[in-house]
Amino acid sequence: MVRDLQHAAGRAAALKLAETFGLPAFDRGWVWLAGAGPGDAGLATLLGLHAIASADVILYDALVNKDLLKLARPGAEILFAGKRAGQPSFKQSDISQSLVGLARKGFRVLRLKGGDPLVFGRGSEEALALARGGIPFRIVPGVTAGIGGLAYAGIPVTHRDTNHSVTFITGHGAKGSLPDVDWAAVAKASPTLVLYMARSSAGEIAARLIAAGRAGDEPAAIISNASFSEQSVTVTTLAGLGEAAQSCTTPAIIVIGENVRLREGMDWLGAMGGKLLNPDPLDHSHFSKAG
Numbered sequence: 001m002v003r004d005l006q007h008a009a010g011r012a013a014a015l016k017l018a019e020t021f022g023l024p025a026f027d028r029g030w031v032w033l034a035g036a037g038p039g040d041a042g043l044a045t046l047l048g049l050h051a052i053a054s055a056d057v058i059l060y061d062a063l064v065n066k067d068l069l070k071l072a073r074p075g076a077e078i079l080f081a082g083k084r085a086g087q088p089s090f091k092q093s094d095i096s097q098s099l100v101g102l103a104r105k106g107f108r109v110l111r112l113k114g115g116d117p118l119v120f121g122r123g124s125e126e127a128l129a130l131a132r133g134g135i136p137f138r139i140v141p142g143v144t145a146g147i148g149g150l151a152y153a154g155i156p157v158t159h160r161d162t163n164h165s166v167t168f169i170t171g172h173g174a175k176g177s178l179p180d181v182d183w184a185a186v187a188k189a190s191p192t193l194v195l196y197m198a199r200s201s202a203g204e205i206a207a208r209l210i211a212a213g214r215a216g217d218e219p220a221a222i223i224s225n226a227s228f229s230e231q232s233v234t235v236t237t238l239a240g241l242g243e244a245a246q247s248c249t250t251p252a253i254i255v256i257g258e259n260v261r262l263r264e265g266m267d268w269l270g271a272m273g274g275k276l277l278n279p280d281p282l283d284h285s286h287f288s289k290a291g
């Protein structure tokens with residue numbers, strides 16, 4: 001009961017913030033494609049919260065933090081449209097058709113996805129289906145796991161001394177196997193690689209990168225449940241990545257590159273638990289002392 005009241009107050013606050021900042025109204029017959037961020041409710045955007053608080057129908061994915069849905073209007077229809085372990089996932093075409101159909105009925109339809117809707121989230125396919133159907137839509141970006149999840153592990157996605165570029169890659173091709181990526185080119189050109197959906201293909205990807213000249217002792221990290229309270233981080237090497245990934249839980253984001261070393265100095269969550277930070281994590285003499 002107290003919680004219900006809190007959520008009602010939270011919903012009112014989300015609507016008030018939308019008004020304070022002059023955010024766009026969520027009109028009937030519109031679809032908003034929004035990202036919920038990687039996990040921590042604090043990483044949702046104001047537009048995202050406003051959308052949750054205003055929608056008549058919410059279709060959400062498995063990776064969305066369910067607490068956010070408690071801000072929905074009483075009576076809003078909240079539908080799961082993601083993948084459940086061991087069960088067939090919803091067909092993309094069915095989801096797109098539902099969005100079109102619900103919008104045509106005049107509902108305010110929120111399609112809520114984990115992270116950012118346009119990063120390996122098929123949000124673009126849904127947007128194109130809406131465009132084909134003549135349905136007006138808005139896209140609300142979110143904090144993607146490959147950036148925000150790294151930040152919660154104390155790993156900067158770029159750092160001047162380690163990498164001037166970063167490449168985001170999915171571990172799953174459209175047909176289920178390794179994606180169609182020129183691994184040798186990526187190995188050469190991109191000092192930092194961030195892999196989504198790559199837990200089971202991590203070993204194979206690591207082998208290809210090593211075959212193309214990347215060092216086996218290059219650091220890598222696996223961040224499971226990034227930014228959720230169950231977050232866990234495993235630091236390993238490129239050579240050890242496949243095996244380390246086997247024992248990690250999903251969802252997991254993988255990062256390969258020298259920037260992983262910065263975690264020694266930037267693991268702010270660990271520091272809250274008493275971990276001592278090394279303010280000079282790239283200093284090799286320091287490293288050898290630390291063993």
Ligand code: SAH
Pocket residue numbers: 038039063113114115116117118119120121143144145146149195196197198223224225226227228251252253254
């Ligand atoms: N649109 C999402 C990505 C969807 S693909 C985004 O922008 O983040 C799903 C993959 O995202 C997962 O397999 C995992 O690799 C990654 N992912 C999403 N949320 C995560 C989290 N909280 N922790 C770790 N990885 C996550």
